[in-house]
Every structure is written in C-alpha cells, then in structure tokens.
Amino acid sequence: MTPYGWQGKILRVDLSSGVISEEPTLPTYEAFVGGIGIGYKVIWDEAPTADPFSSENRIVFAVGPLTGTHAPSSGRTEVTSISPHVYAPLAKRALVSRSGMGGYWGAELKFAGYDAIIIQGKAARPVYLWIKDGQAVIKSAEHLWGTDAFTVQERIREELGEPKAQIACIGPAGENLVRIAPILHRSGNAAGQGGFGAVMGAKNLKAIAVRGTRGVQVADGDKLNALIREIRGMMPGPLGSTPLSEGTLSWTEKHIDPHDINKQALRFNQTKSCAPHLNKYFVKHAACYSCPLACYAYNYVPGAGGGAVSCTQWFYSWLGNQDEATFVAKQRCDQWGIDTFEMFPMIQLVWYLFDTRVGDKRIIDYVCEAGMLTSELVTDLQDLHYPPEGNLGCKGIETLLRMIAFRESALGDMLAEGFRRAVDLLAARFEELSLPQVADAVRGWLRMEGIMGGVVGADGGWGMSGHYDPRTYGYYWAVNFAVENRDPNRHSMTNLLEWTGLSFEQALSIGRKYWGEEVADWGLSDLDRDRKKPLTWNDAYSARANAVLSRFIHLRACIKDMLTVCDWVYPMMTSGLAERDYTGDISLESRLFSAVTGLDVDQEGLDEIAERVWNMHRVLTLVQWGDWQPVNLRKEHDQIPDRYFTPLETHLLPPFPPAPEPHPPLEREKFEAVKAEYYKLMGWDEETGVPTRATLERLGLKEVADRLEKSGIPLK
C-alpha cells in the first residue's frame, strides 16, 4: 500500500555506470521525514567526506510528505550535497550544505512517483535525466551543453514533446564549476546558495526534467481541508513591511481573505517595492505550487524577455541602479546560472578594487598590470560603478557576469570562486608578486560594511553573502551563523519582529506566549532601538534566553526543510487577525504532518525528529571538519567573523537602502556564554560542541555514535 504523504520510492541514478534503480522511502527514511532529512542521511551513509566535485559526492533532491498536497506553501524542494561554495579554510574536508527551491518541480517529482532522487557518479558526456510517471532515463545533453538555463528548459520540453515537464537545470556557470552557480527552475526559482549548480556541472548533468500524473494519498482529507481553511484565514497578504516596501504593507493590515480567491494572490508587488522604476513592466504576481501568497513578480521587459523576480534578484536595483539594466542583470544571472544574492558582495568588491588606492594607483590598475584583466575589460567594468545618477546601462554588469560565468580573464576566474575565496586568491597573487601592500589593501575589503548596514554584502557566513546582522538581531543570531555551514537565512524571527508591521511590544507579547516571559524579554531585541544601544543583556537570563531562541530557529528550520514548506510562512509566528492579537500558530506544521501522513505526531514529536536531523548535520560537520579525526567544534567551527566584535571601520559606500550605522559590536564573552547554553540545550558537549553519546542514542542514532567512536572520535 502507498503510505500516506510519501510516494514510497526514491530514485537512484549512478551517472558513471548509467544504472538507474529504485529503493523504498520507508522505513529507512521515516525517522528523517523528507527533504534535508533524506539528504543528510544519504550523505552520512554513503559519502560523508567526498570532494564536492568528485564522482563520489551525492547530490540529493528531496521533497517531503506535504509536497504535492494542497497544504499551503508546501511546494518546495531541498537540495543537499557537499558544497563547493562553503568556505572554511580550517576544515580538512568540504562541508555539507543545503538549498531550497520553489516553483513546481518538487510537486511534479511527487506526481511522477518519487520522494527523492539520489544522484551519484559522473557521466562520461553531458546528459540530462528524464523522469515520467515512474520511469527514468538518462539522455544525451551534448547538444544542450553551453545553452543558457532558459533555453535549455524550452529545448528539453520541445524535444520530449512534453510542454508540462518541470525542469531543474544549470546554465554555463554550473558547467564551468563556478562555485556560486545555483540550480535553476523556470525563470526565477533557484536552489541558490551552496554551489549545487557546479556539483551538477561536475557530474556532467545539465538538467532533470520531471512529469507526473499521480496524486499524493492523504490520510485525512477532511482534516487537511479544515486546516487549509484555518491557515488561509490567518495568512498574511503581502510579504510585509520590508524596508523596501511602500507604506504599511504589513500583513497585519492586509491578511488574506480566505473567501476571496481574487485577493489571495494579491501579495505585495516586488517590482513596485524593489524596482519602482520598472513597475510599468510588471505583468503579474507569481507563486509556487500550492501557495496562495504569490510572493514574487513576473515582469516582461522589451529586449530582455520575461522572468520571475523575487527580492534579492533585484540586486542591481538595491545597489542603486535605476534603469532597465536592473532587470537585465537578473535575467543574465538566471540564464547563465549565477546566484543573484552573491552579487551584492561581488559588485561591491569590484567597486572597492576601483576605489582603493595603494600609492598613486588603484588596486584595479595593479590587477591589470599583473595581467589578470585586459584594459578593455577594465573600461567595460568601469560602467558598473556606483551610480551617482542611478542609470548605468547593461555594459558593466553584463561584463562582470560574463567574466564570472565563463571564467573570462584571471580576475573573472577568481571571482567565479565566490567573493570570499576571490579576496584570498587575489591577495595571495599580490603576495606572490611581492606586492604585500596591495595584498593588504585587497584584504581590507573584509573590514568594510556593505549594504543594509552590515551583513548582506560583506563577510557574512561561510564565504557567502549573509542574511541579517547579529549585532541587530542578537546573540541567538550570532550562534546561528556559528553553527550553520552557510548563511543561516531563516525567516522565523523576521516573520515575528520585522515584517509584520507590529510594534516591538506587540511582537514581544506574542513571543511571551511561545517561550515564556523570561526567554522573550531577555532574548528578543527591538530591532528599531537606538543605534548606539547595545543588545539587551541580563547576566541571569540572557545566555539561556538566546540559546532557547537559537534552538527554536534551528529545529523549526529543519522541520520546514524536511516537510518541505516555505520559510516565508512557517513557523507562522504571527497572523493577520486582530482578534488573535496577531498571534500565529506554531503548531501548524505538526497538524499538517499528521493530517497528511496519518501519523500521530504532535509538535514535540516533530521537534524531536528535527533534532535528529539537525544532529545529522552536526555529525557530518564533525567528520568533515576533522576528516574523521577528533576536533573541537566549539573552538574551530562555531565562530563568526571578527568584524562582528569590533567597531565599524568604514562604510564601503553610502548604504542602499538607506540604513543607519550598525548597532554596537558583540562581546565575545556573551557570545561564548550563549554558545555554552546552546550546547547544554542540544545535549552537546559544552567543551567541544560535539553531540554526546546519550544525545545521539536518545534520538535513535546509536549507529551513528558507534561509527564515530569506531573511527576514533570519542564521545562523552
């Protein structure tokens, strides 16, 4: 019998041998649910310390039991692999990471009969995978290699005669092993961070096309439908009052009317908010499968074509440009396969090379003299510079993107390694050339503040452009940066504190309902506090309060990434309903899970599964960091860049959107105190940050503990 929620089958594709096989999802993966749960388990079991570009590395595309049902905002896919993008110079092996993708691909995979695809090996020649209703075949992609990510989707649909096939693919950047290459789907959905497009490129896998006509069995349809009505009744309308939004686009004022289907997709207009100068090109709101929120925009710009745009895909507009090149930049990123979010720091790095002088020359002149860039490219790149008038045209941005996607010139080759690696590579090159002052000047970029007053666009998390400034959010967010292997990018707290339109007092009162007064009062920070005011701190409570919040964010993040539901929505911290005091419902995930699967799992039960999954991430990190040797993760891994502990040195540029100075720096002692409390809550050794045997056994991971100890990693 088909289990409820799951399709019951996982597809395994060995690209080296060409062998395609199927294996049951359950019972092996039931304890890990789906999404990243399946991904981490596969990587742990099969190739935990593989090189990202090796044929041994697995790349796992997995959905969860809710995907393909009508559970709101549940059409996500999680991609898990060992990442070429994560930058951790002290680690002996590359680290595991994940990335989520919206759109329709995940639901289509379920309809085709699978819960996940495990890809291993490397094809001798370029190929793509075609999956339809329980049948899979590897097809040649030699004629498609080199095509952009929009064209390849069209051509695959045409040659298969399957206009409804959903396709995840890579552009030329992925083929060229660019470490910031995402996996693209449709015209704007992407598994962005992690460099998984380059993992596909290393496997000679251009695309995965799926089409299915099967349904997903739901255990209790009436219960699910009642829940859907309840959720829609509470759901926000527009995304919220982001700093870029106009007026009070808060979901507390404009929540969705569950009875008015014409308004359900009336979410905030990303174009109007992020690139108002292009509003005349706005065509419609667009959504992922089964999402009433429709959070992104579809635009058509003559000469540049049509495409979906979400917040950070407007990066060029955020950086100040105000002409059609704003949209062209997004299109080129998506077509060539470059992660738009990484372009914030990348562009600022290029600006910095132009602006910073050593002696009487700019760094870019030294770059040119060293033969890393031609004078023609310098001239073209110059047009990318911060726009005093706001109109830059396409030449500068297209030059930079082309240099990255096609590794054009020695500088382009370095930038294709990601901005953080590029800084070190460029500095090392100047050291080799006996130009240490230039090398130091290049490294000086890491001390700069970028846009949004800090983290985004500078030395964020793990060599990636990072979300949210721990100096503003608090120590719980600093710990998130420390224990993740990537930009943490979780929206649970922004969904409570920032985008709701609620005052801090209102948000605090909701927080008290979830965590009690002690945690809410001493853990949550008023983001709008005076910029000179340090974070709230009380020696008796704050360390634990922050640790509780950090744990909450991690477990809830694991839940959404294993179910697989959208981060913009779950956990639903607030609602649009005044009669609920705008309080949301953070038990919705477990109720949806139970209705769909028929399993009697409450929120505590789901939290425990999430803890298991999060511990799998931790043990993978442990063995990767030390290459199966004992390591002190607390000292070595669980760190954040020094710049968060030191006062602001200088702004790189006038910040856009206009943002005040960052809040005062963090204090190391407090950061360490929160870490210690976090380890206690997680059942990890306080000294090393390694999960104890008791914790692993409590979570049903005795075999994991045994394998660690057998390999010479002692556990407390």
Ligand code: SF4
């Ligand atoms: S909120 Fe946006 S990203 Fe999330 S599922 Fe809905 S349409 Fe997709």
